[in-house]
Amino acid sequence: MIALTGLNHKTASVAVREKIFAGCQEKKDVLPALRSIVGVEEVLYLSTCNRVEVIASIAEDGKALKALSAFLAQNGGLTDQEAAGCFYEYRDEEAVRHIFRVASSLDSMVMGESQILGQVKDAYRDALEKYATGVVLNRLMHCSFRAAKRVRSETGIAVNPVSVSHAAVELAKKIFGSLDGKKILLIGAGEMAELTGTQLIEKGAQSIIIANRSLAQAELLAEKFHGKAVSLDSLEKKLVETDIVISSTGAPDFIVTAAMLKKIHHQRRNRLLFLIDIAVPRDIEPAASELENVYLYNIDNLQDIVDENVHARRKEAIRAEKIVDEEVERFVNWQRELESVPTIVSLHNKAEDIVKAEMEKASGWIGNLTKEDQEKIEALVHSIVNKVLHSPVTVMKEESSDISSRDIVAAVRRLFRLD
Secondary structure (H helix, E strand, O other), X not given: OEEEEEEEOOOOOHHHHHHHHHHHHHOOOHHHHHXXXXXXXXXXXXXXXXXXXXXXXEOOOOHHHHHHHXXXXXXXXXXXXXXXXXOEEEEHHXXXXXXXXXXXXXXXXXXXXXXXXXXXXXXXXXXXXXXXXXXXXXXXXXXXXXXXXXHHHHOOOOOOOOOHHHHHHHHHHHHHOOOXXXXXXXXXXXXXXXXXXHHHHXXXXXXXXXXXXXXXXXXXXXXXXXXXXXXXXXXXXXXXXXXXXXXXXXXXXXXXXXXXXXXXXXXXXXXXXEEEEOOOOOOEOHHHHHOOOEEEEEHHHHHHHHHHHHHHHHHHHHHHHHHHHHHHHHHHHHHHXXXXXXXXXXXXXXXXXXXXXXXXXXXXXXXXXXXXXXXXXXXXXXXXXXXXXXXXXXXXXXOOOOOOHHHHHHHHHHHOOOO
16 A cells, blocks of 8 residues: 655644654654554655655555654654644555645645755655665656656646746846846845845846845855855946846845936936845835836735736646646556556466366377377467456456455455465
């Protein structure tokens, strides 16, 4: 049986997730420890800032699933109150669907984000290196990667930006057509500036200047983006040569004023200036938008874009869910066939034994025939056996909506006395 247990951003607070993450990180032999739980045959451990999950192939009685949940709670040092209601448990098809949705980013905090697939692949690679997976989980994970690839290539779920920093970069790229050759000024050196800078580089930006009150902090960020760092004292000079300004400081007053931009207007020679203010409180004076060739967007403008894109992603998610359903069905069908393989082998072996025994009984009169006639009789007997076995073998391989595959396999084993 395939089983999955864990918690995520929907079921557990950040504090609880931190405890689980830290507790299991400290236990470096977490995979061997999970693998040693009675009833666990194969196991994979996934840990990110938004989820901690264990996927396993376990014995049919399901006792191991409770033990896996208890392991996570214990290693996270959770109290009974903290653990209550945090963990979810899925079995078989539900577990398969869940991991496919996770890999496809349908269960992410930001639907359509690409980071989770890499994290799932890393978790699988780690499990492989520690020999914690086998036939079932290897197949499961490769199928989850295929589902994720189809979702990203066959839907637009990852096309539209759903973060303010991402929306700001996409808007800049849309207005200029390309960021290649454009001079970009980032005001601020915090987390938002770092996210924005990363996305600018990904979209082709080559010339980035970081302006910050702390020059040392600006230099650290500039080094990451192979850009330049300046203090806020040099801001006015840098505005002269800039095409795009993205500001995200925590300053209480305006960093860029209308008067400042008006002063350098002639020096810029009517070049287009694109201003994006993603700070709260605002960094750029609203009156700046009234100046010629100056275009200002604030966080509210960008939030409208984000909201539209979230809605668009939700529409694409409907198509993505259908893809996941198709891939789940493919895997479940493979699993049913896998479950029937030992019985099919046993059935063929028993038939071969019967044929061999009966041929030996008839060896007296068959021995009087020509070699060619003997071969014809042997081929005829094998053909009859294969035709008799064809129907039960086919039924065991095929999906049945009325009778579970396990019940069919059990019935065949009993009817043909294979046990």
